[in-house]
Amino acid sequence: DAGVTQSPTHLIKTRGQHVTLRCSPISGHKSVSWYQQVLGQGPQFIFQYYEKEERGRGNFPDRFSARQFPNYSSELNVNALLLGDSALYLCASQRGPISGYTFGSGTRLTVV
Amino acid sequence: AQKITQTQPGMFVQEKEAVTLDCTYDTSDQSYGLFWYKQPSSGEMIFLIYQGSYDEQNATEGRYSLNFQKARKSANLVISASQLGDSAMYFCAMRAETGNQFYFGTGTSLTVIP
Numbered sequence: 137d138a139g140v141t142q143s144p145t146h147l148i149k150t151r152g153q154h155v156t157l158r159c160s161p162i163s164g165h166k167s168v169s170w171y172q173q174v175l176g177q178g179p180q181f182i183f184q185y186y187e188k189e190e191r192g193r194g195n196f197p198d199r200f201s202a203r204q205f206p207n208y209s210s211e212l213n214v215n216a217l218l219l220g221d222s223a224l225y226l227c228a229s230q231r232g233p234i235s236g237y238t239f240g241s242g243t244r245l246t247v248v
Numbered sequence: 249a250q251k252i253t254q255t256q257p258g259m260f261v262q263e264k265e266a267v268t269l270d271c272t273y274d275t276s277d278q279s280y281g282l283f284w285y286k287q288p289s290s291g292e293m294i295f296l297i298y299q300g301s302y303d304e305q306n307a308t309e310g311r312y313s314l315n316f317q318k319a320r321k322s323a324n325l326v327i328s329a330s331q332l333g334d335s336a337m338y339f340c341a342m343r344a345e346t347g348n349q350f351y352f353g354t355g356t357s358l359t360v361i362p
Contacts, residue, residue: 169348169349171350176354177354177355178252178339178341178352178353178354178355179293179339179350179352180352181349181350181351184348184349191348192348192349194349224291226291226293228293236283236295236298237293237295237350238295239285239292239293239294240292241290241291241292242291242292244291
């Protein structure tokens with residue numbers, strides 16, 4: 137079985153631009169969570185989606201948004217990028233909303 | 249609020265020796281889970297071990313064991329017989345039983361020396 141797939145693996149954006157990150161969960165997993173990991177820190181919770189509904193949101197500005205599609209894949213969108221948004225963005229999939237996580241390898245975003 | 253504290257930014261261990269990575273936590277929840285993840289340079293977070301707050305026995309998974317002391321709110325990871333491939337960042341994390349998010353510590357960088 138394929139694990140959690142994230143794309144792209146790396147990207148570079150300019151301040152003020154918009155970015156879309158994508159995540160495909162493990163087959164059969166209906167929940168996707170997004171985390172931001174700034175260099176030297178542990179991951180910080182951004183969103184959780186279960187059955188296409190938002191189940192939780194971390195302390196992030198409205199520039200961050202996400203959605204989950206009928207096939208349970210998910211997109212994380214960040215508008216008006218700031219230098220501080222440079223981080224590794226991790227997606228984790230779960231069978232249910234309180235099941236254990238399986239993480240993807242992440243998308244490394246650099247904002248210049 | 250939940251908080252995880254890892255006070256060891258970096259640790260070194262000789263190959264084949266055991267090492268303990270420290271983790272303390274703070275929570276007002278009665279039921280919660282404690283997790284350890286390994287993050288190699290590739291970035292993926294790899295699940296190692298889980299301990300439930302009501303589990304009376306310390307969790308073990310192969311060479312990994314969790315030294316759980318509930319009264320002291322500590323959940324230290326013990327890696328026995330260290331291998332070169334164990335070199336990575338290690339994160340302690342917590343989630344309330346009914347919660348939907350993990351709270352992570354700042355991590356410990358482990359280097360295994362041949």
